[in-house]
Structure formats: structure tokens, C-alpha cells
Amino acid sequence: MVRDSQRHGLVSDRLRRRTFLATAGAGATALAFGVPSASADDGSSLPRLRTDGRWIETVDGDPVRLRGVAPADPGFYELYHPKSATEVLEWATDPDRGWHPNCVRLPLTTHSIGEFGGPEPFVEEVVRPAVDLLGERGIYAMVDFHIIRPYTQAATDDYNEDADPEDELEPIDDVMEDVWEVVAPEFADDDHVVYELFNEPTYPTTWGEYGENVDTREESWLLWRDAAQPWVDLVQDHAPDTPVIVGSPSWTSETQFAPEHPFEGENLIYASHIYPDNGQPEEFDHEYGEPAEDVPVVCTEFGWDPTTGDHYQGTNSGWGDPFREWVESYGNMGWIAWCFDDSWGPAMFDSPEAEGNEPWELKDGPEQHGGFVKTWLAEAAGEDDENGNGENGNGENGDDPDDLVAEQSPSTTSASVGEWITFQVEDTSGDDRWIVSLEWEFGDGATASGWWTQHSYDEPGTYTVGLIATDNDGRSTTHEVSVVVS
Numbered sequence: 001m002v003r004d005s006q007r008h009g010l011v012s013d014r015l016r017r018r019t020f021l022a023t024a025g026a027g028a029t030a031l032a033f034g035v036p037s038a039s040a041d042d043g044s045s046l047p048r049l050r051t052d053g054r055w056i057e058t059v060d061g062d063p064v065r066l067r068g069v070a071p072a073d074p075g076f077y078e079l080y081h082p083k084s085a086t087e088v089l090e091w092a093t094d095p096d097r098g099w100h101p102n103c104v105r106l107p108l109t110t111h112s113i114g115e116f117g118g119p120e121p122f123v124e125e126v127v128r129p130a131v132d133l134l135g136e137r138g139i140y141a142m143v144d145f146h147i148i149r150p151y152t153q154a155a156t157d158d159y160n161e162d163a164d165p166e167d168e169l170e171p172i173d174d175v176m177e178d179v180w181e182v183v184a185p186e187f188a189d190d191d192h193v194v195y196e197l198f199n200e201p202t203y204p205t206t207w208g209e210y211g212e213n214v215d216t217r218e219e220s221w222l223l224w225r226d227a228a229q230p231w232v233d234l235v236q237d238h239a240p241d242t243p244v245i246v247g248s249p250s251w252t253s254e255t256q257f258a259p260e261h262p263f264e265g266e267n268l269i270y271a272s273h274i275y276p277d278n279g280q281p282e283e284f285d286h287e288y289g290e291p292a293e294d295v296p297v298v299c300t301e302f303g304w305d306p307t308t309g310d311h312y313q314g315t316n317s318g319w320g321d322p323f324r325e326w327v328e329s330y331g332n333m334g335w336i337a338w339c340f341d342d343s344w345g346p347a348m349f350d351s352p353e354a355e356g357n358e359p360w361e362l363k364d365g366p367e368q369h370g371g372f373v374k375t376w377l378a379e380a381a382g383e384d385d386e387n388g389n390g391e392n393g394n395g396e397n398g399d400d401p402d403d404l405v406a407e408q409s410p411s412t413t414s415a416s417v418g419e420w421i422t423f424q425v426e427d428t429s430g431d432d433r434w435i436v437s438l439e440w441e442f443g444d445g446a447t448a449s450g451w452w453t454q455h456s457y458d459e460p461g462t463y464t465v466g467l468i469a470t471d472n473d474g475r476s477t478t479h480e481v482s483v484v485v486s
Contacts, residue, residue, distance in 0.1 A: 046140060046191055047059050047060055047062075047191060048191040048242075050241075050267050051266075051267045051296050054293065054294055054295055055296065055332050056296050056298075065332070065334050066102065066103040066298055067101060067103065067334060067336075067380055068102060068104050068139070068140075068142075068335075068377070069092055069099075069101055069336065069337050069373065070301070070336050070337070070338050070339055070340060071092060071107075072088075072341040072344040073109045073111075074088075074089075074108075074112075074126050075112025076109070076112060078126055085126060086129060086133060089133050099374060100378050101139060101377055103140040103334070104134055104140075104142065105142040105300060105336045106127065106143050106144060107199065108127060108179075109146050109147070110175065113179065118178075119181075119182035119183065120182055123186050127183070135190065140192050140193070140194060141190070141194070142193075142196055143193055143196065145176075145179055145198060149201075149202060150169070150203040151227050151249065152211050154204075155204050155211025156171065156172050156211075158203075158209075158210040159203065159210045159211075177234065180231065180235050180238070181238070183195070184234065184238035187242070188239035188241070188242060193242055194244075194269075195239070195242055195244045196247070196271065197231060197232060197235065197246050198228065198247050199247060199301075200247060200251040201248065201252070202249075202250070202251060204220060206219075206250075217249075217250070218261075220249040221249060222257075229264060232244060232246065232264070236265050241267070242267070243269055245300060246268055246269070247270075248271070251273060252273040252300075253272070253278070255271070255291045256290065258270040258297075259294035262295065268295075269296040269298055270296065271301075272287075272299045273299070273300065274288055275304070275311050275312045276311070276319045277312070280322055281325070296332060298334035298335065299334070300336045301336065302323065303339060303348075304346055305346035305347075305368070306368065308345065312345065316366065316369065316462045321462055324376060337373040347363070348369065348373065349370060350363055366460055367462075372462075375443075375464065379464065383478055403428075403430075405428065405435060405469035405475060405476065406426060406428055406477075406479065407426045407428055408424070408425060408426070408440075409423070409425070410422070410423050410424075412483075413481060413483050414483075415483060416485065416486060417456075417457060417459065417460055418457075418458070419457075419485075421455055421483065422453075422454050423440065423452070433471045433472055433473060433475075434472050435469055435470070435471055435472075437469065438450055439467075439468040440453055440455075440467055442463060443483070444459075444463055457485040460486050461484075463485065464483075465482075466479070466480050467479045
């Protein structure tokens, strides 16, 4: 969980892009953003989302699994970075570059809001162009108020007693109302927008030092619900049809209490933030997975990096593969990977130096999550195309996720470089169907076809092997297995 601005790699001493834009005039501003300001009617043709039980679906009833990435705060790019927010978003949604999200999270920080002079100019100059660009590209925009702070006034007051005057926090109700009174009505008519209410509520927790005495995790959730319900009501009063994603105390780690103690309102989705510090999926399933059996859940922040000593230290094979398997075991759980950037950690890109330099180079080594996420998005988008719906055939309107045309059976899933692995097919198409096509993709660019094949790998790493099987009715499914090569 990202707990403060330092861990996001915020830069305070670089030449601000906005200084140039202000002196160059309005014409330069329009050029820098790359897209004209557009009204909601000019934007997305995507259907609006809603919830139905534990499912996220379109208003037409088609299930949708939100999958995507989050860049850094778009204001950060306009203030400090050589790239503009538009450039970053164009990259993150460009299929020609190999990126296939159906949703992009836009984290809006109080730092950027203040630097732009308040919510109104920040929304006008930064957020509206970003939302419109995503709409024009057919991508859902998750507008996230990216604050990380105490969620009650008592905890805020206690925090301020220990803080230097320049670091004291504003009253929490004022902060939430000032932002959402502007943001909620601004995008209420944009069908492709989803709101995320409060990125990471921190104190009070059961082990925290600020605020009311909270003895149990459940009590912290109930206190959070009492504090945040008026903010949910405020957003929904201005944008009654826009889904709202709700976090939880302890840096959005208490999703487990949402089914038993839900918020009031329509079209509510619950967030989780998960990093390797949480442990392996079987260790955090109760908190983050089981709730998805009853309510809509989106993991709006996760990531890992093998080279750090921070809370997100992890590898593809040790944490990424188990995490993907766990997320995909819940047919209704969405996910947004953090962070499509070169400096906010865990970053998906390298640059010559930290904190906003060019060029960007994707971290796609055998254990790095940039290439892992890119491949995962591409594979998921391909499955959507094959199944003809928005959530990989796992929804109520699609086939049973366990009803595969065929399954693969490798001789091993842990091999050495150069070792031959045998892959065989098990026919699971059913009594009144038969297989007409079997195609293999080995995750290293190699392919094959048929009921039996062998393959070896030249480099160590974790490879996703896909078996694409098609039956006589034209129905295709993909069965994937991860192979670790050392």
C-alpha cells in the first residue's frame, strides 16, 4: 500500500511544465494537451456501468471485468515531468504499442489540486482532457481522489498535534466536500466514468496511534462507514448513475466487512489494495477474495518489484503468477495495476534517472511486473474477443468459466533452460461437441498446433502457455498454465 507522497516519488524541485504553459498562453496549453476540451456528449460511446448483485455490468446487462493500469497523478506530469498527461495516456491505451486496458485509473492528488489553484481549474485544465481522451479511445476512466490520510476528524486532530505547522492536515469533511462538489457533477453525464471515493483511509486502525479507540478491525470498518457515508451520498446526489468505488481503513485492506456491513446506495463497488507484504493469495483471500462472492470488488492497486526493499518487493514467479491465478479465480473481480510510470513505485518503466526522465523503457525482465502486466492485458483482451463479452466468459451471460473446450496437461511446470516439456490435450468439449482446432502459444513468441507438442525455453523466466481450442459450434476457449524456467 502506498502510504505517503514520498513513496510515489513526487518531485518538488524540477522545472514545472505548468510554468511554461502559463507563460506561453492558451494556445500552447491546448497544444500540450493534444486534444480539445470536449463536452460529455462528444466523448465516449461506451455503455454506462452499473452493479447487479456481485457483478459489474453494462446497462444492457453485459458483464464487465475492469482491467487496466494507473499512471501517476496526471497533474504530476503537467507540473514536473517531460511527458504530458496526454502523452502518457496515449501510450497506456495504444494497442499498436501492445497495451490493451479497458479501464485507466486517474489518481488526483491534493498536491496537484493545490498547485493548479483548486479543484475547478485542476479539473478544467487536467482531468477533463484526460477523461475525454479515454472516452474517445473506448476506455473507462476511473477518477480516483488519491488521498492517503486519517478518515475521521478526531484522528486528523491527533495527527496534527504531532505534525509541523506546514504539514498539518485540513479538516477531512472540508477536503472531501471541496473536491467532490466539483468532480462529481463535472463527469456525471460521462457514461464511461467511474468514481473512486477515497484512495487509502489510514487512521484510526486497530494498531494505529491517532484518533478514536478502535479495538477490532470490524470496528474500524464501522467507524469508516459512519464517516464516509455522507461523502458517498454527496457524490451520488450529484451523479446518481455513476458507480462509486469505496475503499476501507488500513490503506484499503478491510474489504472483508463489505458484505456484512455494506454502505447505503446504488451501484457501489468495493476496492482492495494488495502488495507482496500482504503475503500469498491464500493468506489474504479472506480479506480480499471472499467478499467478491457477495459484492462487486475491484483491486484498484497492486504491483511488485524484485529490486526494492519496500512493501511491494516481489517477483513474477513468487507473487505475480499466484496473484493472477487468484484474481482470475473470481469471475467478477477487476484489477488495476500500479504504476504506469518511471518514478512512482512500483514503476513499470525505467528511465536514465528517477523522477521523470526520458526515454522510458519497459521493465520486462523475467521477474519484473511491467512486461507481466502488459502481457496479461493483451491475453485478457484476446479472450474477450473470442468469448464475445467483456469479462472472459466468466459472467452470467457467458459460458461457465469451467466449461473449457479443452485443457492442457504439461509434463512439468518447472523446467530448466533447454529442457523439453511435453504438452498434451484433454478433450472437455462435451458429448455433443467435438474439437476442430487446437493452437498453442508458449509465451516466448513460439506457437504450435495439434493434440500433442513439445517445447523448450532458451531463457529463464515465467511463461504463460495458452491452449486455444475451438469446437464444431465455433466456440473458443483458452486454457493457460504458467511454466517456470530456471
